[in-house]
Amino acid sequence: MKNFTIKLKLQVIVFLSIFIIAVIISSQSILTMEKLSEEKIESYRAEAYKNKELELKNYISVVEKSIESFYNRTSPEKIQKEVEKQLSNEITFIFSIINSIYQSNKDTLSEYEIKEKIKQVINDTRYANNGYFWINDMNTKMVLHPLSSKLNGKDVSNIKDTNNKYIFKEMVNALKSKDEAIVKYFWKEPQFKNAQAKISYVKLFKPFNWVIGTGTYLNDVTTHLQKEALTTIENMKYGKDGY
Numbered sequence: 001m002k003n004f005t006i007k008l009k010l011q012v013i014v015f016l017s018i019f020i021i022a023v024i025i026s027s028q029s030i031l032t033m034e035k036l037s038e039e040k041i042e043s044y045r046a047e048a049y050k051n052k053e054l055e056l057k058n059y060i061s062v063v064e065k066s067i068e069s070f071y072n073r074t075s076p077e078k079i080q081k082e083v084e085k086q087l088s089n090e091i092t093f094i095f096s097i098i099n100s101i102y103q104s105n106k107d108t109l110s111e112y113e114i115k116e117k118i119k120q121v122i123n124d125t126r127y128a129n130n131g132y133f134w135i136n137d138m139n140t141k142m143v144l145h146p147l148s149s150k151l152n153g154k155d156v157s158n159i160k161d162t163n164n165k166y167i168f169k170e171m172v173n174a175l176k177s178k179d180e181a182i183v184k185y186f187w188k189e190p191q192f193k194n195a196q197a198k199i200s201y202v203k204l205f206k207p208f209n210w211v212i213g214t215g216t217y218l219n220d221v222t223t224h225l226q227k228e229a230l231t232t233i234e235n236m237k238y239g240k241d242g243y
Contacts (some may be wrong), residue, residue, distance in 0.1 A: 022037070056119055059242070063233055079218050080199065084182055087201035089212050094133055095203060097121055115208060119144050122212070133214045138175070140168045140197040143210060161185040162195040171202045171211055179204050187217075 098118045105114050122133045123146045135143040140157035156168045165185050174181035180203040186195040200215030238243055 006080065010134060025028075027144060059238060062240075063236060066232055066236075067229055070225050071230075080184075083216055084201065086223065087182075087199065087214055088180075090127055090131065090133075091201050091203050091212070093127075094122070094214075096206070098205065098212070111208075118208075122146065129215075131214060131216065133212060135169070135211075136168055136211050138172055138204075138209050139212065140172050142168075161187055167200075171200070172206050173211065175202060175204045175211060179206075223235075 017202055018089050048234070070163055098121060101121065102114055105117065109117075118183050119135065121122055122144055126132055132146050134145045136156060137143055137171055140155060142151040142156045145151045160166045167183065167185050168183070170183050171181065174183060180201070183200045183202060185200075186196055187198045188195040197218045198215055199218065200213050202213035205212050219228065
């Protein structure tokens with residue numbers, strides 16, 4: 001440095017000063033950028049978590065509303081309406097078959113033969129898990145019961161429920177003024193601890209004066225709705241593996 005001119009020394013000092021300042025500014029810029037990046041990443045992370053929480057909350061809300069819609073259908077009034085509609089559909093279905101049998105054979109077969117054909121259909125027809133049909137006449141005699149053959153041919157006018165309601169008398173009396181009717185009663189089956197509410201739908205088959213009926217327990221409908229709700233939830237998927 002001793003041999004440097006004053007001008008050169010000043011230039012060196014200026015250059016070193018500029019270099020040092022540049023290094024300081026660069027270091028501060030890098031630190032600032034790193035800090036901003038970390039803050040930005042943290043902000044993105046927080047936003048991502050918030051969005052995911054909202055998304056999951058929405059999915060839970062959808063499931064909750066689905067379950068609620070099934071639950072709302074389990075009120076006694078709504079279950080009864082649902083049962084009545086279901087039983088009405090089943091009666092309509094079986095009547096379409098037996099009416100067809102009657103109409104296509106009434107001119108070629110004897111009454112006895114037509115009755116046997118219809119009884120065979122009633123005996124063999126099932127729906128849902130344990131749905132079936134039976135036939136009694138307007139004198140409260142059991143014509144055909146597919147699950148209790150010991151009743152066939154017997155007077156069932158004295159059969160009553162746990163509240164002393166004469167079930168078959170009630171059905172016959174209801175059909176004296178109209179072609180179809182709903183009869184509600186309580187019945188105890190071996191699988192139940194207590195008597196359960198049951199609804200039967202009966203309709204008069206006029207050619208033979210037969211009462212054709214079917215029924216179901218109200219708690220069967222609740223169980224069915226619970227299974228439907230679980231199946232609905234089981235099938236709700238989102239993303240790759242969301243459930």
